[in-house]
Each structure stands twice: as structure tokens, then as C-alpha cells.
Amino acid sequence: MTDLLERLRSAVGDDHVLTEPTDVAAYVVDWTGTHRGRALAVVRPGSTTEVAEVVRACAETRTPLVPQGGNTGLVGGGVPDGSGTAVVLSLGRMRTVRDVDPVAGTLTVDAGVVLADVQAAAAAVDRLFPMSLGSEGSCTIGGNLATNAGGTAVLRYGMTRELVLGLEVVLPDGRVWDGLRGLRKDNTGYDLTQLFVGSEGTLGVITGAVLRIFPATPRHATAWVAVPSVAAAVSLLGIAQEHAGVHLSTFEIANRQALDLVLAHLPGAVDPLEAPSEWYVLVELAGSAADGGLDATLEALLADAVEAGRAMDAAIATGPGRRSALWSLREGISEVQKVEGATLKHDVTLPIADLAAWTDAMGPVLQEVLPGVRPVTYGHVGDGNLHYNLNAPIGRDDDLRAAAGDLTAAIHEAVAAAHGSISAEHGLGRTKAAAAAAYKSDVEVDLMRALKRALDPDGLMNPSVLLTAP
Template sequence: MTDLLDHLRTAVGDAHVLTADPDVAAYVVDWTGMYAGRALAVVRPGSTAEVAAVVAACHEAGVAIVPQGGNTGLVGGGVPDASGEAVVLSLGRMRTVRAVDPVAGTITVDAGVVLADVHAAAADAGRLFPMSLGSEGSCTIGGNLATNAGGTAVLRYGMTRELVLGLEVVLPDGRVWDGLRGLRKDNTGYDLTQLFVGSEGTLGVITGAVLRLFPATPRHATAWVAVASVEAAVSLLGVAQSRAGAHLSTFEIANRQAVDLVLAHLPGATDPLAEPSDWYVLVELAGAATEEGLDDALEAILGEGVEAGLVADAAIAGSPAQRSALWALREGISEAQKVEGATLKHDVTLPIADLAAWATAMAPVLEEVLPGVRPVTYGHVGDGNLHYNVSAPVLDGKGRDAELLAAAPDLSRAIYDSVAAGHGSISAEHGLGRSKAVAGSSYKSGVEVDLMRAVKHALDPRGLMNPGVLLP
């Protein structure tokens, strides 16, 4: 492989081909710490031309490529396997905002631009890029697109695939497809842009994107609401949709177990309500600077919720600082659970009407598999997506991580079987990665898997793009 490494150094510069263990360590372990591998090298191109040169060299040498953005994924999709034979292609140096067009409502960016920087560039132009994730300070647009990321604004704005108009992609043989067209209408054949969104780096390397922008929504009305059950939360969602309409931008849910983890491990976190509740909802309405009535609409939602017996208590944010504190209770859950110890992450979606019955029925099933197991449930009730995570039982104040990991296959199978029986999906917004590749295929029809394999073979016949991810 010496010749390949020499070609890669020529393409991107010696400083951007990393091979020493200390240099590559951060690139071969995923954010959860559950998935780790080895790499022949980590290559850090600085332009689309350099990406194309790297991919072409690897294609000629028959060496696999693992595209990587901010490495914030939760399913092992951005790290190599244990063979040490793959090249990790990090897009972290490609951070140029190429153009912003506030009139057309578009922003064109490199794939390595961090999501928070897209937010800032849009805001500077008086516009909004609405995708909002807990990892937005480090995740990149390329990774968001490759996994079809969701987040807390899907209820109003949709998934990533609904926020992209065009892509630039380096194909598995090193050719570049320039699809950076910001057109709202282009009815000239197969939608190649959507083919690559959600493909998890298995069909090519996304290097640039044209994204949709929206009118800014600087006014917010936000509340942290105690509800008795998932059923009550779903009913309150109906009230909120009727009262607020398009202004309803967020409707998140969390169980008490999740909130307790945040209160225990997030510095400065405080419980905004006097009495604990089994479940909580974070509700937010958003509007333009000139819009009035958001506070009144939120109070009307809560008032109707109280009268209907859906709302036990609520804390309304009276300032930006209070709003940030309420959001921290929701966005700090994943980090707090990581601090607590081993965790099994499940990202499921079901018909909204079935969420309550499913969540109620699932807990006792898991208790039978592993007594004392702790479901940490939170997510996006507004689009039917629950992060149904599982933490280890606790004995004498310590988590029994080994028992959780030993029971992991049975716990996950119970969850996936139940989701499939309810006509849901075992991956709502995180992708399949390595962790769910086998399960993803087993819960799809043979026809669906055949179609996916046909697409993969047509674009990547040598199977060099992120092997082992998405399709086993």
C-alpha cells in the first residue's frame, strides 16, 4: 500500500495523510464509543478536486473508503471496521460557505461546513436554516445529508431530504457529478439528489450542497409541560396543532428517567417544576419578528390542556435564558446518558396514534429480558419518532454495564420485532450504519432489499464505498 499512500500524499499534501495511531485515534471510534476500528490512513482533502483524486486512487488500488463528517453518528456508520485496510476520508477541512441567496432562499456550502455555521450564515442574511440537532456545533452538512438527519424541527420543516435542492458528489470511480442546481422545479428524470441523501456514504461522497432557506423566526413562545403519559402528550399535540397551526415548530417528549440523567450530569441544570412527572413535553411556537400572539396561543394550548386533564403543570420561558434552560433539559439527554455508562440506542418511528400503546407495552417486555433495565425515552412526538434508549440496571449505586451488553441482542430484537409488528421503522433519523445493517435488511421485504442492492451495484460495483454500512 506504499504506492497508494504516496499517491494520497501527492493529492492532498503530507500533512493531511495521517497514519500514526495517535493521529488517527479520534477518527476510528464513533461518538458513542461502541464502534471502533482501524484504518490504513485518514485522509483530509481540502477541495472537491482533492476528494476526487483520493477516491480515484483508492478505486484503482481496490481500497475501501469510509467517508466521515463530524463523526457524531450513533450507529457506527462513519468509522472503519477492524481490518485496518480502509481509508477514512474526513471532509472536515472543506468548510466554505460558497454562496447565499436570500431572495431565492438558498445557501450553497461545502460538505464539511458545521451545521451551526450554516445557521450563522443564514442568520447573517436574515434567513433561517431550520435543521436543529443537539450535535449542531460539531456535526457537518455532509453527514446530515448522508444520514438524512432529522432533529427537533421536523414537525414544521421536514427531514434533511426536504431541505436540499442540489448536490455535488464524487462517485466511487472518482468522477464528479455536479448537481448544484438550486431549482425548485426540475422534472427531467430520476431525482439523483434524493438518491444520495440517506445513502450513508455507500454510493459516493457528498462534497457540496444547495440547501433551502426560510424566513427567520426570531420570536418564540416556549414551555416545559408535565403530562401523565405518552397518550396525554399525543392528545396535547392535537390541541397544539389546532391552536397554533404552522407556528408549532417543536413538540418534544422525555420521560422522567431521561430528565433525571440530565439533572444529575449536566452542570447548572435545574428542574423548572415543583413536582416530578412521569413524562414531559417541550412545546415551542416560532414566528417572524412582526408576528404577535404567540404567547397567547401557547397559553391557550396549555389552558385547554389543563381543562382536558392532559397538563399537570407547566413552566413558560419568560426570557431567552429561560428558553435556553428548558431546551438544555431536552438536548442534554444524549450526553447525560453517555456519562451514565453503557447504553443501547434505538431510534424508532411508529404511527403517532400508536405511540402511547407501544411505549406502554414495551417496558414490561424489556423488564422480562433484563430485570431492572432502565428505558430512557425521549424524542419527537410530533413526527412519531422516539429515541427508545436503554441504560443498565443499577446495583449499589453502580450501573451493571456488562449485563446490559450481554442482553443487548435480546433487548434490541424485542424492540425491533415490536416496531415491525406495528408497521414502524427501526431507524427514524439516525440511519442504519454498522449497528443496524443486518437488522435493517431482515425487516425489509426481499424486493426492497433487491432494489437497494441493485442501486448499490450499479454505482459501486466493486463495493468500495463504506462496506458493511447500511447493507450487510
């Protein structure tokens, strides 16, 4: 492999081909610490041309390639396996905002631009890029596109695939497809842009994107609401939609276990309500500078919810600081779980009408598998997505690890029975590739394998991610 390494150094420069274990270490373990691999090298190109040269070199030497963005994934999709034969292709140096067009509503960026910087580039021209994730300070737009990430604004603006108009992609043979067209209408054939969104680096390397940006929403009305049940939260969603219409931008749910972890481990976190509740909803309305009635709308919908028994109490943000404090209760959940101890993460989607029944039934099933297991449930009611995570019984991390397979199987079976999905917005990665194939029809799996063979016949692009070997 000496010749390959020399070729890679020639393509991107000596300083950007990492082979020393200490330099490579951060690139071969995922955010959860669950997936740890080995790499032949980590290569950090600075342009699409350099990406193409790296991909071409790997293709000609039949070297597996693992594209990587901010490495914030939760399912092992951006790290290599343990063989040490793969090249990790880190796009972290590709951070150029290429163009901003506020009139057309487009923003063109390199794939390595951090999500928070995409948001800032839109804000600089008084526009909004609405995707918002807990990892937005470190995840990259290329990774968001590759996994079809969701976030807290999906209810109003949709998943990542609804926020992209065009892509630039380096194909597995090193050719570059330039699809950076900001057209809203193009009926000239297959939608190749959408083919690569959500493909997790298995069909090519996304190097650039034309994104949609929207009018800014500087006005917000935000509340942390105590609700008696998931069923009540779903009913509250209907009330909020009736009152707020398109201004309803966020509708998040969290159980008391999740809030307790945040209060215990997040510095400065304070319970905004006096009496505890089993469930909470974070609801936010957003609008332009001209939308001055959001506070009144929020108060009216909450009053109707209390009268209908769908809400018990609410804390309404009275300023930016208070709004930030309420948001921290929701956004801190994932991080504090790691502090609490062993955790088992699940990212599922269910029909909204079935959320309550599914959640009510799931708890007793899991207690049979592992008595004392602590469900930490939160997510996006508006699109049916729950992060149904499990913390170990107190002081029994090893018990959770031992029961992980049975717990996961129980959750997946229940999701399949409800006609849901075992991956809502995190992708399949290595963690869920086999499970996803088991729950898909043979026709669906065959179609996916046919696409993979057509674009990557040698199976070198992110092998064992998203699709298992046939």
C-alpha cells in the same frame, strides 16, 4: 500500499495524509465508543478536486473508502472496520460557504461545513436554516445529508432531504456529478439528489450542497409541560396544532427517567416544576417579528390542555435565558446518559397513533428480559420518532451488555409489529444493517442492492454500512 500512500500525499499534501496511530485514533472510533476500527490512512482533502483524486486512486487500487464528516454518528457508519485496509476520507477541511441567496432562499456550502456554521450563515442574512441537533456544534452538513438527519424542527420543516435542492457528489470511480442547482422544479428525469441523501456514503461522497433557507423566526413562545402519559402528549399535540397551526415548530417528549439523569449530571439543571410527572413535553411556537401573539396562543392551548386533562402543569419561558434553560433539559439527555453508565441506544419511528400503546407495552417486555433496566425515552412526538434508550440497572453495566442482543431484538420485533422503522434519523451504519435487511421485503433489498451494484460495482464505498454483503 506504499504507491497508494504516495499518490494520496501527492493529491492532498503530506500533512493531510495521516498514518501514525496517535494521529489516526480519533477517526477510527465512533461517538458512542462502540465501534472501533483500523485504517490504512486518514486523508483530509481540501476541495472537490482533491476528493475526486483520492476516490480515483482508491478505485484503481481497489482500496475501501470510508467517508467521514464530524464523526458524531451513533451507528458506526463513519468509521472503518478492523481490517486496517480502508482509507478514511475526512471532509473536515472543506468548510467554505460558497453562496448565500436570501431572495431565492438558498445557501450553497461545502460538505464539511459544521451545522452551526450553516445556521450562522443563514442568520447573517436574516434567514433560518432550521435543522437543529444536539451535535450541531460538531456535526457537518455532509454527514447530515448522508444520514438524512432529523432533529427538533422536523415537525415544521421536515427531515434533511426536504431541506436540500441540489448536490455535488464524487462518484465511486472518481467522476464528479455537479447537481448544484437551486431549482424548485426540475422534471427532467430521476431525482439523483434524493438518491444520495440517506445513502451513508455507500453510493458516493457528497462534497457540496444547495440548501433551503427560510424567513427568520426571532419570536418564540416555549413551555415545559407535565403530562400524565404518552397518550396525553399525543392529544396535546392535536390541541397545539389546532391553536398554533404553522407556528408550532417543536413538540418534544421525555420521560421522568431522562429528566432525572439531566438533573443529576448536567451542571445548573433545575426542575422547572414543583411536582414530578411521568412524562414531559417541550413545546415551542416560532414566528417572524410580526407574529406578536405567540405568547397568548401558547397560554390558550395550555389552558385548553389542562381543562381537558391532557396537561397537569407547565413552566413558560419568560425570556431567552429561561428558554435556554428549558431547552437544556431536552438537549442534555443524550450526553448525560454516557455519564450515568452503560447505555443501549435505539432510534425508532412509529405511527403517532400507536406511540402510547407501544410505549406502554414495551416496558414490561424489557423488564422480563432484564429486570431493573431503565428506559430513557425521549424524542419527537410530532413525527413519531422516539429515542428509546436503555440504561443499565444501577451498578450492573455488564448485565446490560450481556442482555443487549435480546433487548434489541425485543424492541425491533415490537417496532416491526407496529409497522414502524428501526431507524428514524440516525441511519443504519454498521449497527443496524443486518437487522434492517431482515425486516425489509426481498423486493426492497433487491432494489437497494441493484442501486449499489450499478454505482459501486466493486463495493468499495463504505463497505458493510447500510447494506450487508449479499
